Amino acid sequence: MESAPDPRGVLYPARLPAIERFSPGAGLQDLVSWFWLVDWNIAPGRTSRQELLPFPQMNLVIEPEGITLSGPASGASHRDLSGSSWAVSALLRPAAAQALKVAPVELLDQEMQFSAPGLLAAIAKIKAQPEQADAGPACAERFGSWLTAHLPAATSSGLQANELLDTVAAERGIVRVSQLAQRLSLSTRSLQRISERYLGLVPLAVIRRYRLQEAAHRLREDPAVSIAGIAAELGYADQAHLAADFRKVLGYSPGTYRKAETSLPALPPRH
Known part of the structure; x- marks a missing residue:
């Protein structure tokens, strides 16, 4: 392997x-x-x-x-x-x-x-x-x-859910549910149903997760690139929209994350 x-x-x-x-x-x-x-x-x-x-x-x-x-x-x-x-x-x-x-x-x-x-x-x-x-x-x-x-082999609907995840993971420019639905030739309702059934999350949460993962990776690994530049790379309208997503999910700003060298305040337990 x-x-x-x-x-x-x-x-x-x-x-x-x-x-x-x-x-x-x-x-x-x-x-x-x-x-x-x-x-x-x-x-x-x-x-x-x-x-x-x-x-x-x-x-x-x-x-x-x-x-x-x-x-x-x-x-x-x-x-x-x-x-x-x-x-x-x-x-x-x-x-x-x-x-x-x-x-x-x-x-x-x-x-x-x-x-x-x-x-x-x-x-x-x-x-x-x-x-x-x-x-x-x-x-x-x-x-x-x-x-x-x-385990039995994946079903056709399971493979469709895999394609949903793979598309979000690979295509940085997808930041809206409508974009993903169009890319997969699905209605918004069908996309929502597949996402909730196979991932347990709504499509927007899946999209946001990958975009924030990528943003965190870029902030950590490339200090020369600006936060505004990262926002543009990932399809955000501007830096403020990326910062809003960052704070909503992680509880702090992209700038705070980039500056952190040792530790940040402990995240609250998730239940």
Whole structure:
């Protein structure tokens, strides 16, 4: 499996433990965006905070304590890491919702225990092998094999939902629902129905998530570009509209985010 890095989604990458990402096999590409794996070893008494603007998708997460299906997030979120542990996760494509027989909207900002007989034990066994210096590919392959064996193929409507997400992710100029509907040759109502059924979010929230992810990435990685320039690149009418979206979702301005070198006030928990 080839590594499939994507810089979007993490607000402060330098603060996080190294994350490995691996592409799914050919038979899973309609159901899984990628597998991601992380190990951490935090000094006693300390906590490492992950500040995220998550992808508008569900995650199937394996940890030593069990397996959970995490629903889409309605906005920015965070997770505090402490001690030593690991996680192996699959970022699920919209079509996976039907394959898993779940409604993402019912899992918005929540998670549920997930039954996957034998999967946790198989992953834990790989992680426990001291001679397995690089367990990432083996974990991703085992996880993928389980999903292939247990999930049905994506339906035509699921593939349509995948196309919706892919279009928003790839085309920076899409900032309005009407633009997306026209691009996909759908009515606004049909677009809304597909988005809510397979992603658990309205189309505007999906669009805003990707545009803000891209804006945060550009602010972080390219200090030479102006905020007004980033707004223009992403199809915003002006800098003020980008700033308004930034404050609404993250709680602070693009300028504040760019200046932050170590930490910002903790984000409130999302329920």
